[in-house]
Amino acid sequence: MGEAGVTDAFFTRRAAARARLDAIDPHKRPGGVEADPQRKDWFEAVYRFAEGDAAGVPWAHLAPHPLLAEWLAGRSLEGLRTLDIGCGLGDNAEALAAAGAQATAFDLIDEAVAWAKRRFPQSAVDYRAADLFAPPPEWRGSFALVHECYTLQALPDSLLDQASQALAALVAPGGLLLVIARARDEGQEIAGPPWPLPPSRIAALAVAGLRPETVEDIPATDAMARHWRAAFRRDG
Template sequence: MTDADFPARRARARERLDAIDPHKRPGGAEADPHRREWFEAVYDLADEDPAGVPWAGLAPHPLLLEWLASRSLAGLRALDVGCGLGDNAEALAAAGAAVTAFDLVPRAVHWAQRRFPQSAVTWRAADLFHAPPEWRGAFDLVHELYTLQALPDTLLADAARALASFVAPGGALLVISRARDEAQRIDGPPWPLTRAQIEALAVDGLRLETLEDVPASDSLVRHWRALLRREGGR
């Protein structure tokens, strides 16, 4: 639930964050190639106001909820990548999964824990590119929403391998991202993904099972919803 001033505060925060994002300036990416400092600044500047976190919807993403509505995750181990303030992780847990959720920024993780004090989710601060070794092949479902589109092209191949490494035999990777055409130029970040970039996530034993091109609506811009699967399992 948001208040009436929420959209205006979010717009002001987005303008402030764009002004300090080195990826918004020519040649500035070298200053923060993994965007770690910028992500930390987002939560520091938000000062506990969720309007200051551009991707914080304060509710699970509708395309995730739609996907969950037709299936149960009972008994599955799930990993929520870039959990932010925790709404999507909670949705996965409500669907029956044993959920581990992580974010690069410890302040985000602590904020999520405060929002959901009775949560069954295991919250962790971790780096996608240097994840705990015990996560390798440990999850039946890996959920990624909006992390990839926040990364420059130069990191997508490494990110794909990192995501694939978490998926157990027989498990799946669910990716939800804003979409763009191959020839469409974007003044990001964020950088909506192309079909080719989604297809390139099929690495290290993952295969693309479904790819939905979800058209724009009154509430959402065009999105991809992709499911990639690893063979094997019980």
């Protein structure tokens, strides 16, 4: 299917896709976390089953995340080297580029990267397939802004310490890590995935020379669940 706007029909298709995808998600079955901690097979299935319909990709809204768009409003990233983690269909990466950044974006899944390139054929974004846990060595300490939206909440708790270290390693001296994720209270039980992050998991992002600059706990509204928007600065 060709790309269309987000309509009632879009959300009807999304609900059907979500139910189908939940049924095959290994992390919703006993032993699934150990068998495929990064859920790579499942993420590949998401893009395969979508067959070109963005409604089949649960995190694709055909627009930048509202909390990123709000953060970027009136802010220039002119000339800054930025990295978008888990870029999906590319909307957040394109927003970073529109703000003047020299943007690189990656996803674990090849088809996500190919789809983003098809959507934005004239894009200045450097789209790549890559793994957060084994990124290209030249990326280490190279980005003035690293943007992460919804990747952490898609990972089991057993991987989050490693993921925090991997994110921190990408931030240049003086650079910023910006994380956007759904939020929950400490100790609140959630039947994920996704797993909204508790305060302790946001605090744990301050590793390897990163320190919290702003941590916003944004209450739920009719349009959006409760979220974190947290920025961590590397000294230097």
